[in-house]
Amino acid sequence: MKLCVIAGDGIGQEVVPQAVRVLQSMLPALQTVTADAGWATFQQQGTALPAATLAAARDCGAVLFGAVSSPARAVAGYRSPIVQLRRQLGCHANLRPTLSLPGCGLPGLDVLIVRENTEDLYVGEEHSDGDTATAVKRITRAASLRVAESAFALAAAAGRRRVTIVHKANILPLTDGLFRDCAREVATRYPQLQVDEMLVDTAALKLAQAPQAFDVLLAPNLYGDILSDLAAAFGGGLGVAASLNLGQGVAIAEPVHGSAPDIAGQGVANPVASLLSLAMLLRHHWQLPAFATQLELAVQHVLAAGTRTPDLGGSASTAAFCDAVMAAL
Ligand code: ATP
Numbered sequence: 001m002k003l004c005v006i007a008g009d010g011i012g013q014e015v016v017p018q019a020v021r022v023l024q025s026m027l028p029a030l031q032t033v034t035a036d037a038g039w040a041t042f043q044q045q046g047t048a049l050p051a052a053t054l055a056a057a058r059d060c061g062a063v064l065f066g067a068v069s070s071p072a073r074a075v076a077g078y079r080s081p082i083v084q085l086r087r088q089l090g091c092h093a094n095l096r097p098t099l100s101l102p103g104c105g106l107p108g109l110d111v112l113i114v115r116e117n118t119e120d121l122y123v124g125e126e127h128s129d130g131d132t133a134t135a136v137k138r139i140t141r142a143a144s145l146r147v148a149e150s151a152f153a154l155a156a157a158a159g160r161r162r163v164t165i166v167h168k169a170n171i172l173p174l175t176d177g178l179f180r181d182c183a184r185e186v187a188t189r190y191p192q193l194q195v196d197e198m199l200v201d202t203a204a205l206k207l208a209q210a211p212q213a214f215d216v217l218l219a220p221n222l223y224g225d226i227l228s229d230l231a232a233a234f235g236g237g238l239g240v241a242a243s244l245n246l247g248q249g250v251a252i253a254e255p256v257h258g259s260a261p262d263i264a265g266q267g268v269a270n271p272v273a274s275l276l277s278l279a280m281l282l283r284h285h286w287q288l289p290a291f292a293t294q295l296e297l298a299v300q301h302v303l304a305a306g307t308r309t310p311d312l313g314g315s316a317s318t319a320a321f322c323d324a325v326m327a328a329l
């Protein structure tokens with residue numbers, strides 16, 4: 001078993017090595033390969049995603065990706081390395097769970113957002129003549145079917161009850177209409193799951209009002225991005241929000257947060273998002289559900305015992321939190 005470790009920028013350099021330390025205590029035979037990506041890498045090497053990093057990720061088959069900073073304004077030649085990685089590695093689905101954790105966020109929450117990961121407005125095709133700027137929103141049958149298949153298969157395997165298809169097909173009947181129709185088509189093969197659909201604006205309102213009412217949400221790329229940040233707000237914030245990118249064989253575990261320049265360098269970033277992303281990697285990619293559950297329970301135990309980083313009102317450092325998780329394991 002191999003893990004490609006890409007810490008990236010800012011707090012990625014703090015939470016990733018600590019989370020890997022915890023994982024290694026569980027899996028002593030795990031081989032790790034560290035690789036560079038991000039804004040600092042771009043400034044040093046002229047690319048945010050060196051070919052060696054992509055090769056290492058492919059070779060390992062599993063990646064932990066911390067966070068990268070992006071320049072505030074477009075910089076020639078800079079492209080987001082995580083967007084490129086997801087695309088190059090064929091990670092077509094992004095799983096973003098929001099779960100109640102002891103003492104953080106709302107109780108009774110267990111929402112899973114499955115976000116399409118390769119297309120929509122993220123194809124990066126923008127044009128401008130100075131007065132009119134246009135962006136391409138591309139939705140394909142193939143990508144819509146395969147993300148829907150991932151969402152329904154996961155929902156069924158996890159014993160979940162309902163999948164809500166999110167779209168805006170009243171305004172975008174061709175693009176979002178296609179996404180919705182593909183999801184409906186896949187749904188017919190999962191009679192055990194309830195299916196409904198919701199316009200994205202309504203979904204945002206209902207998520208804000210009663211997030212506990214949702215089970216699985218299936219959304220195109222941009223809506224999925226926005227709704228999962230909204231959901232994360234109810235689950236204890238960015239410090240605990242985990243995600244996993246899945247697709248054709250390679251998986252990327254990715255805490256949802258960014259590089260958090262405001263707290264970087266202080267050693268107090270919350271490692272829970274990275275730890276829970278690794279738990280998703282254990283469960284869905286390495287097929288080690290018992291290890292995944294063990295890690296999740298250890299994190300919950302430590303939080304319940306009151307050890308927390310400052311974002312959750314505590315005073316533990318990143319390293320001290322991970323020490324406590326290792327002790328709980
Ligand atoms: P970026 O441009 O890299 O996304 P950002 O300024 O948007 O950087 P985020 O990382 O998205 O920063 O974080 C937003 C806020 O949440 C910041 O105030 C940050 O300190 C906080 N935050 C994010 N992740 C964590 C974490 N793991 N632990 C503690 N606080 C965090």
Ligand code: MG
Binds near residue numbers: 257258259
């Ligand atoms: Mg951010």
